[in-house]
Amino acid sequence: MSASVDNFLKTIYLISNEVQGVVTGTLIASRLNISAAAVTDMTRKLATRGLVNYTPYREIGLTTTGEQQALKIVRRHRLWELFLHETLGMDLKEVHDEAERLEHHASDRLIDCIEQFLAHPRFDPHGEPIPDKNGMLTQIKDAIELIDATPDEDYIICSIRIQKSEVFDIFTHYDIRPGKHIKVVRRFDFDNSLEVQINNQNILLSNTLACKILCTKN
Amino acid sequence: MSASVDNFLKTIYLISNEVQGVVTGTLIASRLNISAAAVTDMTRKLATRGLVNYTPYREIGLTTTGEQQALKIVRRHRLWELFLHETLGMDLKEVHDEAERLEHHASDRLIDCIEQFLAHPRFDPHGEPIPDKNGMLTQIKDAIELIDATPDEDYIICSIRIQKSEVFDIFTHYDIRPGKHIKVVRRFDFDNSLEVQINNQNILLSNTLACKILCTKN
DNA sequence: ATAAAATATTAAGCTTACTTAATTTTGTAT
DNA sequence: ATACAAAATTAAGTAAGCTTAATATTTTAT
Structure with a gap:
């Protein structure tokens, strides 16, 4: 999975888990700072890969596989945020952008090491739940x-x-x-x-x- | 700088610092697992950016700016290797590949945090010197x-x-x-x-x- | 000195992930 | 019901970073 695909799935996941979270193309586009056309392209591509449910002009949603993928990225992001803040003493304001990049480039093995190092934390420094290896999260x-x-x-x-x-x-x-x-x-x-x-x-x-x-x- | 450019500069630096290190296109190509044609392309591009010295059919070398850049990547790589091994307990065999990816995606700020966390180490776990912020390294x-x-x-x-x-x-x-x-x-x-x-x-x-x-x- | 081998370059083409501009579809307000 | 705005799609094009195949240059061996 490329970073673009990762971010796309993650964005859909995050939007759909907001209050009244309706996943529209324009919303995804504005969150990712890309054009609406790029969203359509990516959506069609990921639909053929079985990661999103797509009917032209209709709301975009994740398949089960797509959601699992998204949860994996969210897990990576939140573990990095906690690690950067807790272990390396980075400011809460800095950790998001840093985690945004690192989440795509660590191996599963490294993520496991970080999780173990942090003693299997359940929440990131912002209070958001960290999905476990199976994508399960402690519901707020x-x-x-x-x-x-x-x-x-x-x-x-x-x-x-x-x-x-x-x-x-x-x-x-x-x-x-x-x-x-x-x-x-x-x-x-x-x-x-x-x-x-x-x-x-x-x-x-x-x-x-x-x-x-x-x-x-x- | 993109990861491709980073790796290109780093490879030239590493080759030229080997015994009898002659930087040929084929050597770069084989180290980076890309074609010789791709090496020519990249070399020409980086020459226009003032990072490498290039005369067609002649040996490739780094400019002063190019070498500074390369040292920065080497620094990042070696700090990551040490951190992964020392702090997160990863095996020596695993750290290279992991650092190979992370080196391109951490901010300068994070690299500084890691360096501070490790108390300004001078050698990576393989015994290679870690360039300091100014690109200076303790000579073996x-x-x-x-x-x-x-x-x-x-x-x-x-x-x-x-x-x-x-x-x-x-x-x-x-x-x-x-x-x-x-x-x-x-x-x-x-x-x-x-x-x-x-x-x-x-x-x-x-x-x-x-x-x-x-x-x-x- | 020259042929063969090794190396480097050029040309053309591919994929990914975008862009803008034009067009189509949908939802909404009257 | 219909016009209009908002949203989504299509079409065409771009840049980076590659590829392979053909060609050119340099090096090496005799």
């Missing part, structure tokens, strides 16, 4: 707000809701971010705030903050 | 055999001479390999063997073994 839709977590059980943070920079600073300060383990130690009913354990520290979180943290049972 | 020709090292001074292993597998096993066992720091603690004149310090251990090396280790002063 199974996630709950930390405020609803069962006390004393181990959770993993999936993502943190879009936030103002001051709120962002609090999370950064306590190193509260996707992938981290977290446990509710105590609930304070009088103001619905929580005492949580994370990074071997106990921290008090207001109700507002606790609602911003999405997590899944470990 | 400045290297001496460990047997000739001044006692109590700090040396860095550059490379280890081609060896039988049993000898290889000894070096592997004591983790004696390129990039490692080593110091001669004592010389035994009666059999020209050495006691050396490496990896916080003192080890006895026969004269035969000590002659296989090439090193430079730190």
Whole structure:
């Protein structure tokens, strides 16, 4: 698979997994910064390869094989992002573009090495789930707000809701971010705030903050 | 620069740095697995870009700019090889092919991160010198055999001479390999063997073994 | 010195992944 | 129902990086 094909499949996958994600040619074109004509060309080609379902003038969709391929690229992308950020200390703003290129040029073997090195992470640094080798991903839709977590059980943070920079600073300060383990130690009913354990520290979180943290049972 | 151009310049550089390295079109073609015609095409193109010196039917050479470019790719290749082996635990046999692809697709920024992560290494896992950001490299020709090292001074292993597998096993066992720091603690004149310090251990090396280790002063 | 071998070049053509411009189809608003 | 806008398609063309086959030049061996 070429990088172009990879990106094409990945883009269709990502669009169709957005809310109201309708995969139109113009949308693909604008995401990939190519012309609509190029999209038609590629779509026809990938249809003959059995990777996309295509009827002229109709919506474009992935076949099962196509989706598997797309998930493989998404997996590669998210593992690279996490690795670049976590291991090599690259800034969150830098990792996307870098991963965008590396995802096409690492062998399966290297991707496995990275996954192992990172101890089989389930979420990338943006909180997006990382598909496993079989394309399975921990659904964010199974996630709950930390405020609803069962006390004393181990959770993993999936993502943190879009936030103002001051709120962002609090999370950064306590190193509260996707992938981290977290446990509710105590609930304070009088103001619905929580005492949580994370990074071997106990921290008090207001109700507002606790609602911003999405997590899944470990 | 495209990957094709990168590889072309790198190949010329590597050939011309071999013993009796005469850069002929057929040699380039066979190293890159492309036709001789493709080599002529590329050579003409790169000549107009000022990267190679070209006179039809004559030997091909790099301009100063071309050599700088080549050194940049060599640097990337060797840093990747070391990183894949050292950090991600990939086998020495696997790292070349992997680095061969990654070298073209990492940003300068990522390469710097990797270099920093590895603490500015001077040799790759095969013992080849890694060009620094300015294209300077620690010359192997400045290297001496460990047997000739001044006692109590700090040396860095550059490379280890081609060896039988049993000898290889000894070096592997004591983790004696390129990039490692080593110091001669004592010389035994009666059999020209050495006691050396490496990896916080003192080890006895026969004269035969000590002659296989090439090193430079730190 | 010259023929044969080795090497390099030229010419023509291919594939991939695009482009723009013109045309067709579809969806929508009245 | 129909006109129009939006979207998709087709047609023709481009650049990079190759290929093979034919041709030219250089090197080597006698």
